[in-house]
Amino acid sequence: MAFLKKFSLTAVSSLATFLALSNVSINPAEAALFKFSFEGDGANGYFIFDDSAQKIEPIGSGYLGEYDGSVQEYAVNFYGQIVEQGFKGLQKDIHDEARTIVYLARPENIGFDGSSLDDFILYVPPASRGQQYGLSLRFSYPEGTFSNSIDQPKTLPNTARVRAYPYWDFPNTTGNYTFDGIVRTRLEKIPEPASVVGLLVLSVGFIFHRCRQSRQIQVQ
Numbered sequence: 001m002a003f004l005k006k007f008s009l010t011a012v013s014s015l016a017t018f019l020a021l022s023n024v025s026i027n028p029a030e031a032a033l034f035k036f037s038f039e040g041d042g043a044n045g046y047f048i049f050d051d052s053a054q055k056i057e058p059i060g061s062g063y064l065g066e067y068d069g070s071v072q073e074y075a076v077n078f079y080g081q082i083v084e085q086g087f088k089g090l091q092k093d094i095h096d097e098a099r100t101i102v103y104l105a106r107p108e109n110i111g112f113d114g115s116s117l118d119d120f121i122l123y124v125p126p127a128s129r130g131q132q133y134g135l136s137l138r139f140s141y142p143e144g145t146f147s148n149s150i151d152q153p154k155t156l157p158n159t160a161r162v163r164a165y166p167y168w169d170f171p172n173t174t175g176n177y178t179f180d181g182i183v184r185t186r187l188e189k190i191p192e193p194a195s196v197v198g199l200l201v202l203s204v205g206f207i208f209h210r211c212r213q214s215r216q217i218q219v220q
Contacts, residue, residue: 032050032051032052032189032190032192033048033049033050033051033072033189033190034048034049034051034152034154034187034188034189034190035047035048035186035187035188035189035190036048036049036120036122036139036156036185036186036187037185037186037188038139038160038162038183038184038185038186039183039184040162040181040182040183040184041181042078042079042179042181043076043077043078043079043162043164043179043181043183044076044077044183045074045075045076045077046074046075046076047071047073047074047075047076047098047100047122048071048072048073048074048190049067049070049071049072049100049152050067050069050070050071050072051070051152051154053067053068053069053070053099053100053152054067054068055067055150055151056068057150059110061109061110062150063103063104063106063109063150064101064102064103064104064109064110064111064150065101065102065103065150065151065152066099066100066101066123067099067100067101067152068094068095068097068099069088069094069095069097069099070099070100070152071088071097071098071099071100071122072087072088073085073086073087073088074086074098074122074124076122076137078164078178078179079179081178081179082135082164082166082178082179084124084129084135086098086124086128090128091125091127091128093127095125096125096126096127096128097125097128098122098123098124098125098128099123099125100120100121100122100123100152101119101120101121101122101123102118102119102120102121102146102149102150102151102152102153103118103119103121103150104118104119104146104148104150105117105118105119105140105143106143115140116143117140117141117142117143117161118140118141118142118143118144118145118146119138119139119140119141120139120141120153120156120160121136121137121138121139122135122136122137122139123135123136123137123168124136126169132169133166133167133168133169133175134168134169135164135165135166135168136164136165136168136170136174137162137163137164137165138162138163138164138165138177139160139161139162139183139185140160140161140162140163141156141157141160142157145157153187154187154189155187156185156187157185158184158185158186159182159183159184159185160182160183160185161180161181161182161183162179162180162181162182162183163177163179163180164177164178164179164180165177165178166178
């Protein structure tokens with residue numbers, strides 16, 4: 001019994017030391033990751049993006065923002081006809097990595113297709129797909145959802161219209177969308193490593209405290 005108690009205290013102490021050392025290596029300024037997931041009739045998937053990715057405005061007009069290399073991983077499925085998945089780091093050029101795009105669809109803006117909407121887009125370039133064309137998934141929300149901002153969103157409504165363009169080659173062609181439907185969407189922040197480690201350290205501290213209490217009671 002004494003051996004088990006000694007072992008428990010040693011294990012707890014070792015774990016606490018490991019967590020403390022791990023915590024030292026974590027940069028508190030690390031960017032937050034967000035997970036966007038969706039599900040509907042014949043469609044489901046998710047992608048994880050980095051909210052600190054640099055914004056690029058290729059048109060420079062304030063209604064289109066691209067975030068090269070922002071997507072860390074993704075997996076999407078549309079009726080089994082469009083099935084894609086991937087991870088960041090497989091391409092030499094960051095412009096060939098999957099990215100998020102924010103677009104404010106307005107009558108005066110290039111690319112307007114007749115509806116004033118706020119679009120959050122997952123774009124997978126041809127190189128990442130190993131194909132001739134890119135894949136553009138356009139999640140459309142009511143006008144004003146993004147408050148006229150082209151920053152990556154941190155909150156979103158729980159439903160969106162999604163259109164899947166598997167033959168995207170803008171500005172040459174966008175191709176026709178092969179899926180158009182309403183999906184349930186969810187955007188959630190992924191806990192930062194420092195927060196997770198902090199919770200674990202607190203848990204270890206509680207266990208260590210209980211072990212000490214148990215020893216004191218037995219001594220008495």
